[in-house]
Amino acid sequence: MKEFEVYSSLKVPKNSKIIIRLDGRSFHKLASDLNLVKPYDDDFYKVFAEVCKDLFKEFSPLFVYTFSDEISLLFDKVPFDGRLEKLDSVIASFTASSFVINYDREFKKPPAFDCRVIPISDEDILPYFKWRQDESWRNCVNSHGISFLKTKYSNTEANDKIKGMNISDVHELLFENGINLNDIETYKKRGLGVYRKNKKVVGFNKKENKDQISYRSYVYTDWELPIFTEEFFDMVIG
Ligand SMILES: Nc1nc2c(ncn2[C@@H]2O[C@H](COP(=O)(O)OP(=O)(O)O)[C@@H](O)[C@H]2O)c(=O)[nH]1
Numbered sequence: 001m002k003e004f005e006v007y008s009s010l011k012v013p014k015n016s017k018i019i020i021r022l023d024g025r026s027f028h029k030l031a032s033d034l035n036l037v038k039p040y041d042d043d044f045y046k047v048f049a050e051v052c053k054d055l056f057k058e059f060s061p062l063f064v065y066t067f068s069d070e071i072s073l074l075f076d077k078v079p080f081d082g083r084l085e086k087l088d089s090v091i092a093s094f095t096a097s098s099f100v101i102n103y104d105r106e107f108k109k110p111p112a113f114d115c116r117v118i119p120i121s122d123e124d125i126l127p128y129f130k131w132r133q134d135e136s137w138r139n140c141v142n143s144h145g146i147s148f149l150k151t152k153y154s155n156t157e158a159n160d161k162i163k164g165m166n167i168s169d170v171h172e173l174l175f176e177n178g179i180n181l182n183d184i185e186t187y188k189k190r191g192l193g194v195y196r197k198n199k200k201v202v203g204f205n206k207k208e209n210k211d212q213i214s215y216r217s218y219v220y221t222d223w224e225l226p227i228f229t230e231e232f233f234d235m236v237i238g
């Protein structure tokens with residue numbers, strides 16, 4: 001009867017890095033059910049940071065990146081021997097469970113994430129993450145813009161107004177009204193990353209009777225990400 005499982009042999013390409021991107025299902029509804037602070041809810045972000053750490057520790061990706069309700073994981077050693085159904089289902093369900101465990105709230109509906117697998121060549125890693133980071137910035141400007149407009153207009157009018165504006169219009173409008181997006185926290189503009197970093201450890205070498213320096217890697221949550229560059233990924237991926 002194994003032959004009925006027609007998708008079970010689907011695998012990601014061998015010798016390719018992959019990105020897995022998760023996105024919260026109907027999180028606009030979850031945000032309103034939980035009364036999340038608009039435009040950015042600090043507790044919600046802290047929970048996402050914990051979820052990213054859990055994902056990092058469980059599946060050992062090279063890099064995890066998150067903003068809003070989405071998470072991208074970059075793998076070079078692909079788990080589950082690259083089996084697509086395993087990757088999508090286990091990683092999505094693990095993410096949802098981690099979200100619920102880390103977020104001590106009464107949910108109206110069980111939270112879920114969709115999950116997609118993207119094979120990626122080395123030269124496309126930077127463009128991919130730049131694309132998501134640009135989206136994080138657009139999201140930051142727009143969500144601040146809409147929150148501001150809703151203080152002046154009805155919800156419908158505010159939504160209509162923002163549709164006719166581009167990013168720099170919104171930025172300008174906010175600036176004119178005393179809201180300078182350059183002053184807000186970096187993670188709200190650029191997202192948040194989890195990756196391995198080396199820390200210097202000074203030990204004592206008894207034989208040689210002197211201090212000895214070594215490096216130990218640890219999982220680091222970066223709330224102050226730079227604008228992504230080649231150098232950043234050289235540092236993260238090695
Ligand atoms: N209030 C609030 N909502 C958020 C926050 N982060 C994400 N969201 C919500 O999550 C949604 C994510 O966008 P998207 O995936 O396109 O919408 P979905 O299809 O409803 O999940 C946003 O539209 C917001 O409604 C936050 O910090 N505060």
Ligand SMILES: [Mg+2]
Binds near residue numbers: 023024025027028069
């Ligand atoms: Mg979503």
